[in-house]
Amino acid sequence: MHLMKVDPRALKENPDRMRLAKSTPQADALLLATIKAVGIVQPPVIAPESGGGNGYIINAGHRRVRQAIAAGLEEIDVLVDAAANDNGAMRSMVENIAREALNPVDQWRAIERLVALGWTEEAIGVALALPVRQIKKLRLLANVLPAMLDHMAKGDMPNEKQLRTIAAASLEEQREVWKKHKPSKADPQVAWYNVANGLEKTRMYAKGASFDDELAKAYGIAWVEDLFASADEDSRYTTDV
Known part of the structure; x- marks a missing residue:
């Protein structure tokens, strides 16, 4: 599998894809707005046509391709996979089963990218289908020590109460506590209770x-x-x- 740039208009839809139900106009509008703002975050997966064709078939990411065309993008990044005799139906099914929501750190980073582009918290809430209060909550991660954030992004997250305590502390206080409780090769999991307890006020x-x-x-x-x-x-x- 390798990455390359293509004109989205040159890609052909896969008739054997798993997700055949049409998305709502609202969902398409939100995806279009996101692509216009930050581009396609996850490249679609394509494969060479089987049966002697010289084009490319979309295995995953049909909506992203359609909305990239609607956004007027002349080129997009795609991942090129080897042609499969099932036209990518199995890959599409596995991706749909395995697809999970972004973790809070990735959500926060996406939110900050939109804020940097001039989006308001209210507009981001509409685009991501999240309450404004949740947007504000995620933005508290801006107050968290970068070393802690990098670890949280690996999936080892504190609970909400612990995160609240951590975000309320100064970076210097967080740095001192992190020195005592950061993970090691022998113990890669962080005892967030101890981190929060050391910062409790x-x-x-x-x-x-x-x-x-x-x-x-x-x-x-x-x-x-x-x-x-x-x-x-x-x-x-x-x-x-």
Whole structure:
């Protein structure tokens, strides 16, 4: 298998593909918007025509090819596989079964790419079919030590409570704790409980405070919203206690 660039208009659809149900217009519009913004992230898989043809058949990624054409792209990256006697039907089936959602770190990186291109959190929420609150939550990963992020991207993630504690700490604090608890060859899994415990700070919540917002402002208390709490409750807190 090798990577090459082709004109998407020159590719032929595979009649034996597994995903035959038509996508909704909304889903196609979202995919088109994403391709226009960041291009095709995962190259389609193609193979030479069997039976003496000199063209290429799409084995996986029919929607991506169609929306690339709609986006006006003259060339796209594709992965070229050897021709199969089943016209790629087995590969298509395996890919559909094995396909999983992006992990939170990859989602965050995709979100930050869109933000850099001028997208608002609301627009990203629509494009990715995620609540704005979830977008804000994922963006907390920007506050996480890069070494921790790289490890999280491998699939070893803390739970939400632990991530909240980690993201609320300074990078210097995270760096010191990470030195003590980072993974090793002998123990590749991180004990996130120990990492979070080392960064835990006492919180005072606004809903339980014995003073109002005016007095809090007068004393320089800055409330921070807990994005991991329920959206319908006052989750503001401070660690300045």
